[in-house]
Amino acid sequence: MLSHFDKLKTPPKSVSKYPTLAKQVSRFTGLGYSNVNIWDLWEAWSSAKFVSSSERAALDIIEPFDEWEEFVLFGRHYFVLHASATYQQEKIPVSPKYNHREPSEKESIFHVSMVKHDVQTSKRRFGDVLAITDPTGAAYAVHIMGLGTAGREESYDIYSLDGKMDMPSVPITGPPPRMCHSITDLGDYGMLLVGGRTSPANTLSDCWVLNKGSLCKWVPTSSLPIPLFRHAAVRLRGSSLALIVGGKTGPATMSEDCYVFHATKGWSKCEILGEAPGPLFGAVLCNSHARLTSDGIFTGLLAGGIGQDGLISSKKYRWELDNNDSQPTIRFIKYEEELDQLEDLAVFGAKTVDLELQTLVCGGVGASSESQGQSILIVHMPNNDAYAVSKMGTCPQGEALPFMVGSAIMEAEGSIVILGGGATCFSMGTFWETGVFQLSFKGKEDGLGSCGFTRQGPPKVRFLASQRIISSTRRTVPQEANLEKATVATIPRIRLENPAQFEDILRTGLPVIISNANFGDCVQKWTPSYMIDQIGYNTKVVAHECKHDHDRMDFNSKNFRYITEPFGTVMERAEAGERIYLRALSRDKPSERPANIQDDFPELAEDFCLPRELDSANQCLFSSVLRVSGRINMWLHYDVMANVYAQVAGSKRMVLFPPRDVEHLLFAPGASSSSLDVFSELETSRMAATHPYEAVLGPGDMIFLPPCWPHAAATLTDWGIAVNVFFRDLESGYAIGRDVYGNRDLAAYEKGRLEVARMGKSFQHLPLETRRFYLKRLAEELELTAEGV
Numbered sequence: 001m002l003s004h005f006d007k008l009k010t011p012p013k014s015v016s017k018y019p020t021l022a023k024q025v026s027r028f029t030g031l032g033y034s035n036v037n038i039w040d041l042w043e044a045w046s047s048a049k050f051v052s053s054s055e056r057a058a059l060d061i062i063e064p065f066d067e068w069e070e071f072v073l074f075g076r077h078y079f080v081l082h083a084s085a086t087y088q089q090e091k092i093p094v095s096p097k098y099n100h101r102e103p104s105e106k107e108s109i110f111h112v113s114m115v116k117h118d119v120q121t122s123k124r125r126f127g128d129v130l131a132i133t134d135p136t137g138a139a140y141a142v143h144i145m146g147l148g149t150a151g152r153e154e155s156y157d158i159y160s161l162d163g164k165m166d167m168p169s170v171p172i173t174g175p176p177p178r179m180c181h182s183i184t185d186l187g188d189y190g191m192l193l194v195g196g197r198t199s200p201a202n203t204l205s206d207c208w209v210l211n212k213g214s215l216c217k218w219v220p221t222s223s224l225p226i227p228l229f230r231h232a233a234v235r236l237r238g239s240s241l242a243l244i245v246g247g248k249t250g251p252a253t254m255s256e257d258c259y260v261f262h263a264t265k266g267w268s269k270c271e272i273l274g275e276a277p278g279p280l281f282g283a284v285l286c287n288s289h290a291r292l293t294s295d296g297i298f299t300g301l302l303a304g305g306i307g308q309d310g311l312i313s314s315k316k317y318r319w320e321l322d323n324n325d326s327q328p329t330i331r332f333i334k335y336e337e338e339l340d341q342l343e344d345l346a347v348f349g350a351k352t353v354d355l356e357l358q359t360l361v362c363g364g365v366g367a368s369s370e371s372q373g374q375s376i377l378i379v380h381m382p383n384n385d386a387y388a389v390s391k392m393g394t395c396p397q398g399e400a401l402p403f404m405v406g407s408a409i410m411e412a413e414g415s416i417v418i419l420g421g422g423a424t425c426f427s428m429g430t431f432w433e434t435g436v437f438q439l440s441f442k443g444k445e446d447g448l449g450s451c452g453f454t455r456q457g458p459p460k461v462r463f464l465a466s467q468r469i470i471s472s473t474r475r476t477v478p479q480e481a482n483l484e485k486a487t488v489a490t491i492p493r494i495r496l497e498n499p500a501q502f503e504d505i506l507r508t509g510l511p512v513i514i515s516n517a518n519f520g521d522c523v524q525k526w527t528p529s530y531m532i533d534q535i536g537y538n539t540k541v542v543a544h545e546c547k548h549d550h551d552r553m554d555f556n557s558k559n560f561r562y563i564t565e566p567f568g569t570v571m572e573r574a575e576a577g578e579r580i581y582l583r584a585l586s587r588d589k590p591s592e593r594p595a596n597i598q599d600d601f602p603e604l605a606e607d608f609c610l611p612r613e614l615d616s617a618n619q620c621l622f623s624s625v626l627r628v629s630g631r632i633n634m635w636l637h638y639d640v641m642a643n644v645y646a647q648v649a650g651s652k653r654m655v656l657f658p659p660r661d662v663e664h665l666l667f668a669p670g671a672s673s674s675s676l677d678v679f680s681e682l683e684t685s686r687m688a689a690t691h692p693y694e695a696v697l698g699p700g701d702m703i704f705l706p707p708c709w710p711h712a713a714a715t716l717t718d719w720g721i722a723v724n725v726f727f728r729d730l731e732s733g734y735a736i737g738r739d740v741y742g743n744r745d746l747a748a749y750e751k752g753r754l755e756v757a758r759m760g761k762s763f764q765h766l767p768l769e770t771r772r773f774y775l776k777r778l779a780e781e782l783e784l785t786a787e788g789v
Contacts, residue, residue, distance in 0.1 A: 004428040021079060021369075033083040040369065042075030046311050050080075056310030057252075064200035064251030066180070066230075068282070068306060069349050069373070069405045070423045072365040076372060112376070112392055114399060115438045119463035121157050123149050123432040124420040125406030128183040130191045130210060132168055140168045141461075143408050143419045145178055145196075145469075149430075152177040152198060154668065155468045155556075157419070159436065161412050163460035167550070167559075172666050172675050174218035175208045176471035182233035186240045188212070189263040192221070194244060195228040200251045202764050203227035209263070222266030227768055228255060232285035232305070234352070236260075236298045236321065243321065243330075245302060246280045254279040254308065260321070260328045270321070273331040277317055280305035282348045286359040288318075288381040296324040301379065301387055302332070303345040304366075312367040314346040318385070335387075344368060344377050344389055351409040353416050355441070357382075360416065363404020373405040373423070376439075392441075402437045415440040417461065436461045465547075468556035468675055470666040486687045491656070491695040491703070496613040503616060506642065506729060509706045511656055513695055514611075514644075517702035519723070522607040522648045526721050528575045531628075534603040537568030542590070543628075546579035552633040553581065555673040574630040577718035581634065584626040586740070594623035594740055597723060601626060608723055610644070611702075617644065617727040622742050625724045633714040636665060637673040641742050642707045642729040647697040650720025654703065655682065656693040656711040664689050665710050670753060672743055678712040 005011050018024045021038050028036045044050045059065070127146020133139050143157040154177035156170060181196025181204070191210040197203045205227040208218050224244075231247025242261040248254045256279040258270040277283075283305025290299065303316040317332040350364030361377040376392035392401070407421030421433040438461060493513045496502060505512055544553060544560045553560050560581075573580045586593040587600040598605045604626075610618050622641055629650075638659075645654075655678050657665060664687075666676045681687050695703055696716070705711060707729060726742040728734065735747045744750075759778070763771045 004425070024079065024081060028081065028083040033085050035084040035086075036081065037083075038079055038081045040076050041078045041080065042072050042369075044080050045075060046367075053309040057308060059310075060252035066197070066200040066248070066251070067424070069365050070425065072312075072348070073372060073405070073423055074425060076369055112401070113440045114401070115440075116402075117436040117438065117461040119159070119436055119461065121159075121434070121436075121463045122153070122155070122466055123422065123434065124153055124157065124408075125422045125432070126179040127153065127406075127408055127420060128181060128193075129408035129410045129417075129419055130183050131185070131410055131412070132170070132210075132212070132216065134166070134168045138162055138164045138166065138168070139412065140464075141410055141412070141417055141419065142170060144183070144193075145175075145181070146406070146408075146420065147179050149432075152179055154471060155466050157466050158464045159417075159419070160460075160462040160464055161417070163462060165462065165464070167464055169216050170467060171210070171217040172467070172470055174210075174469040174471060175206065176204075177469070178204055178229075180229040182231060182244075184233050184235050184242045186235060186242060186263065189240045192242055192261060193218075194233060194242075194261075195224055195231060195247070197229040197248075199764075200248075203229050203248065203250055205768055207261075221263075222261075224259065225267055225269060226255060226257070230281040230349075231255070232283045232302070234285045234287060234300065236323075237287040237300075238292050239298070241323065243285070243298075245285050246277075246283055246305060248281045254281050256280075258330050260323060268326075268328055270328045270330040273329055275317070275332050275334045277302060277313075277315065277332055278307060280307045280313060282306055282364075283313070284345060284347060284350055284352060284361055284379075286352050286361075286379060286381070287354070288383070289357045289359075290381065290383045297322055299381075301381055304347040304350070304364075306348050312346050312348045312365075314367055316345055316387075318387075344371065344375070344391065345379070347371055347377075349405065351404065351407060353409050353411050355411060355414070355416070360409075362409050362416070362418070363407055363421070365405065373403045373421075374401045376401060376404075401439075403431065403433045407433065412438075436463070465554075465557040465559045467554070468668055468671070470668050470674075484685055484688065485683055486690045486692055488655075488682065489691070489693045491693050496611065499613050499615050502613050505704055506616070511693055511695070511706060511709065512704050513697070514702040514704065515700075517646065517700065518611050519646050519702065520606075520608045522604070522721075522723070523700050525607055526604075526648050528571050528719070531604075531721070532568045532571050535567050535601060537566055539567040540564055541567045541570055541582055542585060543570050544581040544583070546632070550579065551631070552677060552679075553579075553635055554675050555635045555637065556668075556671070556675045571628065574628050574719040577631040579632050580630045581632055582626070582628040591740065592738065594726075594742060595625045597624040597626050608646075608648075610725060614644065617642075617725065620727040620729065622726040622728055625726070627720075627722045627724055629715050629720050629722075631715050631718050633679055634712060635673050636676050636678050636710055636712040637743075638662075638667075638708050638710045639705060639726070639743055640672070640707055640734075640745055641726045643705050643724055643726040643742075644702050645697070645705060646702045646723045646725070647699060648721040648723060649699055650715060650717040651699075652697045652720055652722070653679075653714045653716055654695045654697065654711055655679070655713075656695070656705070656709050658691055658693075659708040659710075661690045661692075662708075662710060667710070670745075672745070674710070679714055 018027050025036050025038055124146045127144055130142050132142060139161040141159040141161055145153050175193055178196035182194045184192045186192050190212055193208040195204050205224040207221050207223055209221045210218050226249055228247035232245045234243050236243055244259045246255055260268045284303045286301050288299040298321040300319055302319055305313050307313050316335040319330055319332050321330045346367035347364040351362045353360045359379045361379060363373050365371055378390045379387060381387040402418050403421055405421055405423050408419045410417050416439050418437040422431050424430040491511050491513055493515045495516045496514050542562055542564050545563045546560050550559055570582055584595050584600060586595050666674045733746050735744045735750055763775060
């Protein structure tokens with residue numbers, strides 16, 4: 001915030017001299033003001049003197065709002081001060097919170113050691129994390145969905161927790177993108193994802209389970225009876241049941257209900273007994289650490305959250321859940337104020353993690369001005385009637401704890417791992433917590449049970465990749481009856497005799513291999529040494545290099561990096577069979593113009609030309625691209641323009657799919673690339689509904705690739721060289737504007753996606769089932785239109 005004002009050259013100079021509310025009070029009393037009252041803006045919001053409960057509630061109706069953490073943080077940085085030099089007959093109520101209370105030794109019984117792993121990863125907040133293992137026992141953290149720099153993320157960030165570089169098997173298909181959802185580990189029954197939202201006005205009720213083990217995949221499960229986000233969730237201790245309490249059902253409505261999830265029975269609404277907490281969201285929910293005394297009886301603590309009055313609740317409840325009847329009951333008993341240890345559990349948006357016999361309440365914002373995303377509380381509930389709270393001690397050398405607003409937090413090897421987080425300060429920009437933090441704890445025996453969580457040396461955290469999640473109810477690959485795997489057709493080979501024959505190929509729209517194609521002397525000349533001599537060893541080029549020793553590049557997960565190296569180095573590495581790939585760009589204006597081998601590499605221009613039989617392609621030429629690859633498989637993608645691929649050196653295997661197979665190939669909406677590993681999956685039942693074509697190209701072969709035919713390629717030799725020529729096969733319909741790669745979707749599709757978004761928005765105000773009913777009917781009409789009906 002201060003840097004923002006400095007950038008505008010309007011620094012608030014008084015802040016450095018009077019940095020706290022207490023200093024501001026002293027400032028005015030020192031000037032002779034006998035009556036000084038001060039409130040930060042959150043205290044003013046919380047005071048009936050300034051805003052009534054009904055006024056706070058009414059604001060939610062005016063505009064959908066869910067930036068509560070940011071609102072609290074913003075309010076903590078501004079204040080209202082009333083100073084008078086005369087006696088005030090009516091005292092203005094003032095919050096005493098500006099009198100900052102330093103933590104006592106008793107409150108700081110825990111000390112934390114912190115390691116920050118500086119890894120390159122995406123910026124993400126309000127997602128969640130799940131833990132998975134591979135067959136060798138290697139542990140991974142998967143940070144899923146949430147809010148990124150460009151909107152809601154439809155991807156995973158995958159981290160190794162023990163330093164290994166092997167990628168785990170994570171499903172490509174799964175839930176649609178969302179934020180403010182919950183993920184609960186149900187043990188052998190998998191990881192339960194519940195609800196969430198897209199916009200504050202579009203709340204979700206769908207639920208998914210990630211199956212563990214070798215068949216790691218997302219499976220839709222029973223939906224919530226009502227849509228929810230920012231609910232509190234916990235796995236009931238000693239069981240595979242989950243408890244959900246509260247949450248928001250819409251921009252201005254919240255739930256007072258409690259639900260229990262059973263993996264085979266689905267959701268059951270609890271009958272609420274005792275002193276019901278009422279509607280609230282963003283609360284702290286945890287289990288008791290006492291030994292379970294009866295089957296089906298569970299106890300725990302509920303605290304904090306925001307209620308209908310728009311304030312962070314300071315109430316704490318003990319809850320007791322009885323799951324022995326057909327309808328579970330949950331009884332709430334309010335703790336009396338004098339039994340409260342501290343006010344610190346009056347927090348909103350915190351994350352809870354169990355470590356041994358304690359629950360850590362991490363981050364969030366609180367009713368106390370000391371709680372601004374950088375505090376951790378330890379809750380211990382040794383029996384069903386009492387609880388104790390302790391504050392986390394500071395890190396060595398006075399390091400601040402990470403900023404834990406919108407973070408995802410998990411337990412790993414007796415420590416906690418903190419991923420992501422951040423907040424937007426309205427017009428002043430967004431702060432993102434980058435890197436990965438790992439905290440280990442050491443405490444003293446102080447009546448809180450076991451305190452020694454630390455293990456020898458924290459595990460090494462490595463970022464492996466980001467992977468897109470393809471979301472749709474239809475994107476699972478169905479198995480056709482009596483089919484175990486797809487039947488692979490061989491692409492026919494032909495000999496071109498005249499231009500009219502190629503025109504027939506274009507009209508037919510099927511792939512063919514042209515065996516006798518004469519595309520110049522390049523087939524004989526283009527050896528690695530010749531290429532280096534002609535282009536120049538030190539000529540700089542941009543190439544793709546696998547980050548790890550994977551045999552497959554994936555555009556969506558970006559498991560490669562872009563490197564700028566001398567052409568000679570790239571050629572030598574490719575010749576050695578390294579995981580490297582060059583897709584040449586325009587030499588003069590790589591971000592503006594399509595590649596053209598004649599202009600970009602004039603030294604090679606005389607060696608390559610299209611056969612005269614392809615004159616029609618030459619007349620509509622869009623680009624001609626030099627490609628050099630080591631031993632690597634390229635991702636599945638489709639090209640919007642027709643093109644021919646001329647294999648100059650080496651050998652390559654290509655697998656193509658007709659456009660009608662696109663619904664089975666895990667393409668996300670608006671994406672021209674898929675993360676489906678075609679070469680691993682082709683022989684499995686997952687591809688049974690597809691109709692693949694296969695070709696093996698050698699030097700001198702040229703393949704015609706029709707537009708919108710998804711295809712993937714694998715280099716069969718250590719290295720290969722090819723030239724790819726794209727041409728416009730349509731008279732009109734291409735998108736207007738920059739299209740360097742020739743892969744921008746047609747204008748009608750881009751316009752259609754905007755229309756779909758507008759159409760979906762017009763239904764958002766309707767109840768969920770009504771919205772689904774009408775949108776599915778519209779989808780059926782689109783399908784009929786696609787078939788020409």
